[in-house]
Amino acid sequence: MGLLSKKDAVLLTDPLADNNPITIQVLGICSALAITAELKASIVMAISVMFVLGLGNVVISLMRNIIPSKIRIIVQLIVVATLVIIVDLVLKAFAYELSKTLSVFVGLIITNCIIMGRFEAFALANKPWRSFLDGIGNAVGYGVILIIVGFFRELLGSGTLLGFKVLGDPIEKTGLYAIGYENNGFMLLSPMALIVVGIIIWIQRSKNKALIEEN
Amino acid sequence: MSKRTDSNGYTMVFAVIMVLVVGSLLAFLASSLKPAIKENERIEKQQNILYAMGVNENDNSNANFVSTKVAGDEFKKYITKQLVLAGDKVTQSEDAYLIDIKKQKANAKAGKVRKLPLFVGQKDGKTFYVAPIYGKGLWDAIWGYVSMDENMVVQGAYFDHKGETPGLGANIKQRYFMDDFIGEHLLNESGVFQGITVAKGNNDPKNEDKTDYEVDAIAGATITGDGVSAMIKKDLALYVPYFKNLKK
Numbered sequence: 001m002g003l004l005s006k007k008d009a010v011l012l013t014d015p016l017a018d019n020n021p022i023t024i025q026v027l028g029i030c031s032a033l034a035i036t037a038e039l040k041a042s043i044v045m046a047i048s049v050m051f052v053l054g055l056g057n058v059v060i061s062l063m064r065n066i067i068p069s070k071i072r073i074i075v076q077l078i079v080v081a082t083l084v085i086i087v088d089l090v091l092k093a094f095a096y097e098l099s100k101t102l103s104v105f106v107g108l109i110i111t112n113c114i115i116m117g118r119f120e121a122f123a124l125a126n127k128p129w130r131s132f133l134d135g136i137g138n139a140v141g142y143g144v145i146l147i148i149v150g151f152f153r154e155l156l157g158s159g160t161l162l163g164f165k166v167l168g169d170p171i172e173k174t175g176l177y178a179i180g181y182e183n184n185g186f187m188l189l190s191p192m193a194l195i196v197v198g199i200i201i202w203i204q205r206s207k208n209k210a211l212i213e214e215n
Numbered sequence: 216m217s218k219r220t221d222s223n224g225y226t227m228v229f230a231v232i233m234v235l236v237v238g239s240l241l242a243f244l245a246s247s248l249k250p251a252i253k254e255n256e257r258i259e260k261q262q263n264i265l266y267a268m269g270v271n272e273n274d275n276s277n278a279n280f281v282s283t284k285v286a287g288d289e290f291k292k293y294i295t296k297q298l299v300l301a302g303d304k305v306t307q308s309e310d311a312y313l314i315d316i317k318k319q320k321a322n323a324k325a326g327k328v329r330k331l332p333l334f335v336g337q338k339d340g341k342t343f344y345v346a347p348i349y350g351k352g353l354w355d356a357i358w359g360y361v362s363m364d365e366n367m368v369v370q371g372a373y374f375d376h377k378g379e380t381p382g383l384g385a386n387i388k389q390r391y392f393m394d395d396f397i398g399e400h401l402l403n404e405s406g407v408f409q410g411i412t413v414a415k416g417n418n419d420p421k422n423e424d425k426t427d428y429e430v431d432a433i434a435g436a437t438i439t440g441d442g443v444s445a446m447i448k449k450d451l452a453l454y455v456p457y458f459k460n461l462k463k
Contacts, residue, residue: 034380034381035380035381035382036382037380037381037382037383037435038381038382041381041382065220066220066229067220067229068220068221068225068226068229068230069220069221070221070226071226071229071230074230075229075233078233078237082237082240082241085241086240086241086244089244089245089248089252090244090248092248092251092252092255093248093251093252093255094251096252096255096259096283103377103378104354104377104378104379104380104381104385105381107378153382154382157434163276163277171420171421185434185435188382188383188434188435189435
């Protein structure tokens with residue numbers, strides 16, 4: 001066995017499918033709706049959350065024995081806000097262009113309930129290395145859904161992927177547009193993200209019946 | 216079961232220490248990085264102004280500034296005059312581009328004279344007049360630079376925003392939106408200021424009609440688009456007297 005024991009590997013793989021933060025735990029929906037109109041924004045958000053959640057989980061885990069239980073939520077909030085602001089400041093000073101791209105995500109990361117959820121549910125009770133794996137696993141699970149939603153919304157809404165006109169030019173009427181195809185502007189609006197997430201949840205649960213809750 | 220960490224005293228001490236540590240860490244970082252951040256913002260302003268007058272490194276579809284290394288030199292080369300309009304007075308200033316538009320707007324509200332920066336640039340024998348604009352979008356501030364010729368016909372525009380929705384309102388800084396403004400007239404035939412409205416359903420997706428005072432809106436970004444229309448109307452109207460004088 002290499003770097004990861006079987007128990008540790010589960011921490012990484014479980015959130016990808018059977019315990020996905022978005023489709024199963026329904027956490028982080030707000031940011032999944034807000035920023036998935038473009039594939040690029042989805043990818044940037046996925047990477048940012050991976051960084052903050054991985055690091056934040058480790059910090060919380062290291063502090064888990066000294067955090068007073070009465071104010072633990074506030075402490076968690078401070079840790080994530082501090083981390084995000086530090087990253088933002090350092091980027092602004094040394095990678096200004098990148099920070100311009102990220103600026104709007106900063107607030108969204110701090111308020112992302114996946115982060116608070118993992119701090120509270122996992123990092124407070126587990127060792128740093130396991131918390132780190134859990135953070136990365138959940139961030140990847142979140143990112144995968146974000147990227148799938150972003151892919152469909154950008155493709156069907158704008159006819160582009162990462163800004164490239166993959167379906168032809170809607171104004172010059174080339175490619176698919178030559179035969180009468182039109183972009184679906186509704187895909188650009190948040191409600192369609194909810195519907196796409198809903199379809200993903202539907203497909204996932206019809207494949208794996210064990211996920212369906214009993215009433 | 217009562218743990219040591221449950222007592223009120225411990226909680227208070229922990230909270231105080233945490234606030235002190237985090238507060239001083241952030242304060243230290245913010246103040247030590249401030250010069251670098253300020254410098255980046257200064258260069259960006261120069262890049263923005265140059266971009267609006269067509270000094271940029273645009274490729275087929277992406278908006279690219281001149282690189283940060285040459286921005287200062289290019290700015291000196293292309294911008295021949297930096298003017299400050301205050302009431303009827305026009306003065307020259309080397310640092311006009313550093314004027315804080317937001318502060319000046321607040322000044323105007325408080326009844327003080329608002330300083331209006333205007334940058335005069337020369338490129339390929341043509342004269343450009345670049346004016347900054349500032350307003351609000353859906354979530355936060357939006358701003359930009361519009362370059363005009365002496366008839367107030369738009370020659371180029373650059374827009375930016377603090378926190379508009381990615382993929383929707385944030386697209387005001389995309390080429391396909393900014394380029395639509397090029398060639399649009401701000402004044403009508405009798406010289407009355409009309410502004411440019413970001414309009415839905417203006418039936419002119421290729422933006423061929425340059426005297427309709429309209430450009431095509433971005434789907435899903437109505438409020439940001441309205442913000443762009445508003446800041447163009449409000450802020451550029453202030454420069455009309457200067458352009459009228461220019462013609463005399």
